[in-house]
Amino acid sequence: MNALPRLCLRRTPIRIPPLRQQQQTLLQRRWLQSQQQQQQLPPKPSMSSNPTVAAFQVVGKQVKVTLKYTGLTAVSLFLATAIAWQSYHLYIEHYLESTPNELSYRARNLLHGAHVREHVSPDYAIAAKYVRQVLDMTLEDQQLEESSDIIQQLRLRLADDENRAGHILEAITEYTRVWKLQPNVFVAKKLGDLYMRIGDQTQAEYFLTWAFQRLEQQGSEEDQALKITTLCSLASLYALQRQFQLALPLLLQALKSMPPQEMVCLKGIVQNQLCEVMYGMGKMDEALGWAQASLESCSQKDDQDCRECGGVVSNNLGRLLEMKGDFDKALTHYKQAVTFATVSHDVMGQEQYEMNVQRLNEKLYQEKNEGATVLGAITSAIEPTQLQQQKKETTASWLNSLFNKK
Numbered sequence: 037m038n039a040l041p042r043l044c045l046r047r048t049p050i051r052i053p054p055l056r057q058q059q060q061t062l063l064q065r066r067w068l069q070s071q072q073q074q075q076q077l078p079p080k081p082s083m084s085s086n087p088t089v090a091a092f093q094v095v096g097k098q099v100k101v102t103l104k105y106t107g108l109t110a111v112s113l114f115l116a117t118a119i120a121w122q123s124y125h126l127y128i129e130h131y132l133e134s135t136p137n138e139l140s141y142r143a144r145n146l147l148h149g150a151h152v153r154e155h156v157s158p159d160y161a162i163a164a165k166y167v168r169q170v171l172d173m174t175l176e177d178q179q180l181e182e183s184s185d186i187i188q189q190l191r192l193r194l195a196d197d198e199n200r201a202g203h204i205l206e207a208i209t210e211y212t213r214v215w216k217l218q219p220n221v222f223v224a225k226k227l228g229d230l231y232m233r234i235g236d237q238t239q240a241e242y243f244l245t246w247a248f249q250r251l252e253q254q255g256s257e258e259d260q261a262l263k264i265t266t267l268c269s270l271a272s273l274y275a276l277q278r279q280f281q282l283a284l285p286l287l288l289q290a291l292k293s294m295p296p297q298e299m300v301c302l303k304g305i306v307q308n309q310l311c312e313v314m315y316g317m318g319k320m321d322e323a324l325g326w327a328q329a330s331l332e333s334c335s336q337k338d339d340q341d342c343r344e345c346g347g348v349v350s351n352n353l354g355r356l357l358e359m360k361g362d363f364d365k366a367l368t369h370y371k372q373a374v375t376f377a378t379v380s381h382d383v384m385g386q387e388q389y390e391m392n393v394q395r396l397n398e399k400l401y402q403e404k405n406e407g408a409t410v411l412g413a414i415t416s417a418i419e420p421t422q423l424q425q426q427k428k429e430t431t432a433s434w435l436n437s438l439f440n441k442k
Contacts, residue, residue, distance in 0.1 A: 124148075125145060125148050128148045128151055128152075129144065129148065132151065133147075133148075133151050135147045135148075136186050138178065138180070138186060139170070139174060139178070139186070140173065140177065140178070142173070143170045143173050143174060146166045146167075146169055146170045146173075147166070147167070147170055149163075149166050150163040150166040150167050150170075150193075150197070153166065154197065158381045160197045160198075160200040160201035160381070161197075161201040161203075163197045163201075164194055164197035164198050164201055164203070164206075167190060167193050167194045167197060168194055170190060171187070171190045171191065171194060174186065174187065174190065175187070182213075182217065183217050183218075188214055188217070188218060191210050191211075191213055191214050192210075192211075192214060192223075194210050195207045195210035195211045195214070195226070198210060199226075199230065200381070201383075202383055202384050204230055204233055204234055205234070207226075207230055208227065208230050208231070208234075211223050211226050211227050211230065212227065215227060221247045221250050221251055221259070221262060221266070222262065224243045224244070224246050224247040224250075225243070225244065225247045225262065225265065225266050225269060227239070227243040228240045228241075228242075228243035228244035228247065228266075228269055228270075228273075229269055231243065232244075232269070232272065232273055232276070237273060237276065237277060240273055241270075241273055244266060244269050244270045244273060245270065247266045248263075248266050248267065248270055251263045251266060260293065261299065261302065263293070264290045264293055264294060264299070264302060264306070265302065267286045267287070267289060267290040267293075268286075268287065268290055268302075268305060268306055268309055270286055271283040271284075271286040271287045271290070271309060271313070272309060272312075274286070275309070275312055275313050275316060278316065280313050280316050280317050283309075283313050284310075284313050284317075287306055287309050287310050287313060288310075290306050291303065291306045291307070291310070294306070300333055300334075300336045300337050300342070301333070301334060301337055301339060301341035301342040301345055302341070303333045304330045304331070304332075304333035304334035304342065304345045304346075304349065305330075305341070305345045307326050307327075307329045307330035307333060307349075308326070308327065308330040308345060308348055308349040308352065310326040310330075311323045311324075311326035311327040311330060311349070311352055312352065314326055315352075315356070320356065320359070320360070323356060324353075324356050324357075324360075327349055327352050327353045327356060328353070330345065330349040331346065331349050331350060331353065334346040334349060340380055343376050343379050343380035344376070344377075344380045344382055344385070346372075346373075346376040347373045347374075347376030347377040347380060347382060347385050347389065348373075348385070350369045350370070350372040350373035350376060350389075351369070351370065351373040351385075351388070351389050351392065353366075353369040354366040354367070354368075354369035354370040354373065354392060354396075355392075357369060358396065363396065363399070363400055366396060367393065367396050367397070367400070370389060370392045370393045370396060371393055373385075373389040373392070374386060374389045374390055374393060377389055
């Protein structure tokens with residue numbers, strides 16, 4: 037059988053002419069350039085046969101973008117507020133007022149809020165609410181004893197906030213609870229002052245005399261300020277009872293016990309009480325002198341006690357000057373008392389002083405109108421007399437001229 041002839045295939049590449057290669061390269065370049073231009077050109081706007089749908093699509097995209105940025109802004113503000121809030125709590129805890137470690141996290145935050153309402157943005161009613169919540173939480177959840185130091189300190193703080201908020205009976209209740217467990221001079225003095233404010237002079241005298249006797253027995257120089265304030269409170273009680281012969285030596289003893297350059301505000305308080313005692317004894321000039329000295333002492337220092345004393349003594353000065361008939365100066369001091377009470381957040385005092393300002397303004401207005409009315413009445417009474425006199429003179433002159441002609 038004959039073998040088939042073997043074909044020899046050449047594997048050498050086919051040569052393309054140079055001109056054809058150049059044409060292909062040029063076509064490739066043009067194609068690449070056209071592709072790049074198509075990529076750089078913006079997409080053609082899609083045409084829609086329904087313009088309402090297209091408008092809603094555009095609005096939807098804009099709403100999505102707006103919601104996106106609004107959400108990011110809200111999250112950023114929330115995070116910034118949370119960081120600032122926590123940082124302020126840490127600042128209060130470590131630099132302003134530390135809280136007991138036995139309290140829970142929420143209780144300590146409530147005490148921080150009470151600190152803000154007591155010192156930064158004063159509102160003692162809200163501060164008392166916070167402290168009361170902490171007290172209830174501590175007694176119920178942590179089951180601390182009523183006699184523990186933490187509970188006693190919380191009750192004292194609550195009583196002070198209630199007192200400053202004007203809730204006298206609530207403050208008496210809290211101080212009494214502390215007194216029953218731990219009787220001491222400070223609480224007795226506070227109870228005496230509060231009972232004196234509500235008019236219970238028997239209870240006030242009991243607590244104040246107890247505190248004064250205990251201080252006399254102790255004889256400690258550390259309690260000098262408390263002794264002076266107790267003397268002042270007891271003297272005020274005797275002044276209310278019109279026992280001025282007992283109040284005067286107590287106040288002079290308190291004033292003599294003060295250091296010359298210290299206790300400026302307390303000195304002003306004692307001088308104001310001496311003013312009230314002198315007024316009760318009928319010595320107006322001495323009362324006015326002590327009131328002016330008290331206002332001068334209270335103006336030397338800017339703190340809570342000096343501001344409260346300044347309000348009281350300014351009101352007393354206004355009353356004394358009003359009694360002497362110097363209404364302009366009296367009105368000035370009444371307004372000054374309102375300013376002191378506003379700055380010291382004395383709500384009850386501010387209301388009383390504003391009533392005095394309003395009363396004196398009305399009094400001055402009435403006197404002014406009465407003066408104008410009296411002047412008008414006098415003028416109206418004088419004018420007819422003058423007219424009659426002029427008529428008589430005119431008639432007489434006419435008759436004289438008539439007789440002269442004849």
